[in-house]
Amino acid sequence: MIEAQHLTKIFRDKKRGEIRAVDDISFRAEPGRIYGLLGANGAGKTTTLRLLATLLQPTSGTATVGGFDIVREPEKVRAHVGFLAASTALYGRLTAREMVAYFGRLHGLSESEVNARTKQLADELDMHDFLDRRCEKFSTGMKQKTSIARTLVHDPEVMIFDEPTLGLDVMTARAIVRFVRDCRARGKTVIYSTHIMSEVEKLCDVIGIIHDGKLLAQGTLAELRARYDEQDFEEVFVKAIGAEEAA
Amino acid sequence: MNVRNIVTVYLKELKDTLRDRRALLSMIIIPTFVMPALTFGVGRMAVAVVSKAKEETPTVMILGGEDSPGIVAQFREVKKLKIVPYAADWKQQISDKKVRVAVQIPAGFEARVKAGAADPVIIYDYEGELKSGFAAGEVDKFFRELRDRAVSAQLAARSLPATLVKPFEINRQNVASPEKVGGNLLGGIVPYIIVILCFTGAMYPAMDLTAGEKERGTMETLLCSPVARGDIVLGKFFMVLTGSLSAMLLSLTSMGLSAAAAGMFIGSHARAAAGAARASGGAMPTIDPAGLLGVVGMVLPVAVFFSAIIFTVALFAKSYKEAQSYVGPMIIVVILPAVVGMLPGIDLNARLAVVPILNLSLVCKEMLSGIWHWNYIALIFGSSCLYAVVALWLAVRMFNREAVIFRA
Numbered sequence: 001m002i003e004a005q006h007l008t009k010i011f012r013d014k015k016r017g018e019i020r021a022v023d024d025i026s027f028r029a030e031p032g033r034i035y036g037l038l039g040a041n042g043a044g045k046t047t048t049l050r051l052l053a054t055l056l057q058p059t060s061g062t063a064t065v066g067g068f069d070i071v072r073e074p075e076k077v078r079a080h081v082g083f084l085a086a087s088t089a090l091y092g093r094l095t096a097r098e099m100v101a102y103f104g105r106l107h108g109l110s111e112s113e114v115n116a117r118t119k120q121l122a123d124e125l126d127m128h129d130f131l132d133r134r135c136e137k138f139s140t141g142m143k144q145k146t147s148i149a150r151t152l153v154h155d156p157e158v159m160i161f162d163e164p165t166l167g168l169d170v171m172t173a174r175a176i177v178r179f180v181r182d183c184r185a186r187g188k189t190v191i192y193s194t195h196i197m198s199e200v201e202k203l204c205d206v207i208g209i210i211h212d213g214k215l216l217a218q219g220t221l222a223e224l225r226a227r228y229d230e231q232d233f234e235e236v237f238v239k240a241i242g243a244e245e246a247a
Numbered sequence: 248m249n250v251r252n253i254v255t256v257y258l259k260e261l262k263d264t265l266r267d268r269r270a271l272l273s274m275i276i277i278p279t280f281v282m283p284a285l286t287f288g289v290g291r292m293a294v295a296v297v298s299k300a301k302e303e304t305p306t307v308m309i310l311g312g313e314d315s316p317g318i319v320a321q322f323r324e325v326k327k328l329k330i331v332p333y334a335a336d337w338k339q340q341i342s343d344k345k346v347r348v349a350v351q352i353p354a355g356f357e358a359r360v361k362a363g364a365a366d367p368v369i370i371y372d373y374e375g376e377l378k379s380g381f382a383a384g385e386v387d388k389f390f391r392e393l394r395d396r397a398v399s400a401q402l403a404a405r406s407l408p409a410t411l412v413k414p415f416e417i418n419r420q421n422v423a424s425p426e427k428v429g430g431n432l433l434g435g436i437v438p439y440i441i442v443i444l445c446f447t448g449a450m451y452p453a454m455d456l457t458a459g460e461k462e463r464g465t466m467e468t469l470l471c472s473p474v475a476r477g478d479i480v481l482g483k484f485f486m487v488l489t490g491s492l493s494a495m496l497l498s499l500t501s502m503g504l505s506a507a508a509a510g511m512f513i514g515s516h517a518r519a520a521a522g523a524a525r526a527s528g529g530a531m532p533t534i535d536p537a538g539l540l541g542v543v544g545m546v547l548p549v550a551v552f553f554s555a556i557i558f559t560v561a562l563f564a565k566s567y568k569e570a571q572s573y574v575g576p577m578i579i580v581v582i583l584p585a586v587v588g589m590l591p592g593i594d595l596n597a598r599l600a601v602v603p604i605l606n607l608s609l610v611c612k613e614m615l616s617g618i619w620h621w622n623y624i625a626l627i628f629g630s631s632c633l634y635a636v637v638a639l640w641l642a643v644r645m646f647n648r649e650a651v652i653f654r655a
Contacts (some may be wrong), residue, residue, distance in 0.1 A: 050653075053471060055467065055470050055471070055653075056649050056653070057649065075473045075474075075475060076473070078471060078472060078473040079473035081471070082471075083471040085467070087464050087467050088464060088465075088467050088468040088471065089463055089464030089465050089467075089468060090465070090468070091259075091263060091465055092463070093262075093263050093266040093267060094259075094262070094263060098259075098262070102255070102259050103472060105255045106252065106255060106256075106469075106472035106473070106474050107472065107473060108473070134266075150468070
């Protein structure tokens with residue numbers, strides 16, 4: 001479970017002054033459901049997810065992730081979260097096995113647990129062919145599988161995906177989408193950020209539309225379509241952020 | 248602080264670094280092979296250049312001397328000089344290095360020498376030019392001997408003993424042990440090399456483990472783990488320290504072995520050529536192992552200080568290239584106090600004992616010469632530890648700053 005309450009993040013920049021990257025956001029993501037965070041580039045999606053993953057500290061407000069407070073118990077939050085983003089890369093000079101084992105150890109697993117979990121993930125993700133090869137020589141698909149294994153090594157109850165299909169080819173992106181669905185099927189709490197409408201329509205049970213750091217609308221696909229009286233979700237999004245009126 | 252996590256991060260960084268060719272180059276290959284080769288190579292080259300300059304028979308031009316045929320004839324007999332005919336552009340020829348020196352023999356020189364009072368002989372040379380210097384030395388030696396002979400002749404003519412103008416000889420004899428001689432000779436340069444190696448050994452891993460990780464996107468991956476940031480810093484920091492110390496220790500070992508081998512080689516040749524020289528007390532200079540051990544001990548907190556400072560500075564950079572532009576110029580700040588420490592006449596005192604790097608340079612010079620000022624050693628070790636702790640605290644603090652870690 002993720003529960004954000006009045007989450008706010010302000011960056012102070014010498015040139016641009018005060019930037020409210022996340023502005024008083026509150027929402028709830030439940031186990032066995034995918035919460036989609038939809039927004040344009042620079043809307044505040046990555047900052048929100050980084051706050052939930054405790055990579056950043058909120059300026060005000062807070063959130064509980066897996067029952068732990070992101071301000072008071074950041075290490076416990078990270079122990080229960082798997083974070084996968086386009087920006088979370090692999091160590092090129094380590095093999096896939098070493099990469100997974102390293103993060104297993106960092107999550108406090110014993111050596112026998114690390115070995116068992118690595119084998120299990122390699123079986124599930126069909127990684128045996130490249131498990132002992134260095135990540136620097138991997139194809140995009142191999143990299144994504146290794147990243148997923150790294151994210152799942154400690155079997156987290158909450159999964160945070162920050163635009164995980166960004167820049168991927170169709171087949172690799174489909175594999176990621178399958179994996180996200182699989183997380184939902186296993187009863188994990190999933191939060192998924194994207195700016196791609198079709199992904200939202202295919203994947204998300206609940207959608208939050210974020211713009212300029214504010215959560216402007218949230219609900220199920222059907223609820224949002226009904227609220228904005230549009231079937232095309234792109235139109236729903238445009239109406240929600242009020243872009244055309246402003247233009 | 249979780250020791251298991253620190254060790255996990257350290258072991259991963261060690262494995263990662265040992266697989267990186269660039270790191271191996273800066274941490275192992277250069278200190279083990281290149282630095283000693285460079286140090287001894289440059290020394291050997293300098294010796295070769297000087298030997299070659301000494302072997303050359305320099306060209307000398309005589310200005311005047313037509314009325315001093317006897318002296319000129321004697322001068323022409325000097326085998327180490329090659330006399331060339333007079334030319335009006337002799338100054339230009341010296342500047343062009345065609346002629347090494349010119350010697351001005353004043354009018355009536357020979358007659359006046361016999362009479363007991365002559366005008367000065369002037370040697371024209373190219374100041375700072377090695378071969379011209381050697382030539383000027385030979386010319387100077389000829390005229391000094393001529394003067395001594397003239398004095399002896401004058402004394403003999405008056406039935407006076409030669410000891411009248413030279414009543415005694417002056418002999419110098421070394422009483423310092425070979426360790427102290429070696430310490431004094433190398434005391435300045437060894438700390439200087441150690442300081443540079445400690446710094447350069449830490450540079451590559453520090454930049455790769457901070458700015459390099461940010462650039463490659465692995466920093467964010469690592470921060471997703473539940474490990475406390477302080478533990479991540481310590482794990483990474485120990486890797487940087489390993490780089491710094493391994494560069495220093497490998498280089499010292501390699502240079503020590505090279506010096507020992509060179510000493511044995513030179514020693515055996517010297518014994519064969521002039522066995523009596525050693526018997527008369529001309530022992531080979533060596534380094535006191537206790538002094539060297541003391542130097543290594545004093546370097547430890549300085550290596551911690553360097554590692555933490557470079558780590559902090561590199562952490563601020565967004566990319567490896569940016570880190571290089573920050574860390575590169577820092578080497579000048581490090582070299583300067585080390586160079587000042589090499590200068591003669593600068594002695595350790597309470598005030599200098601708290602100046603970072605300079606204090607290390609000065610105390611190492613003393614320890615290698617067998618001087619152990621325990622109060623200064625304690626002060627320097629203590630202050631270096633303090634600087635190291637402050638630098639490390641700064642590194643942890645910087646790592647906890649979002650503006651630094653996610654600087655875009």
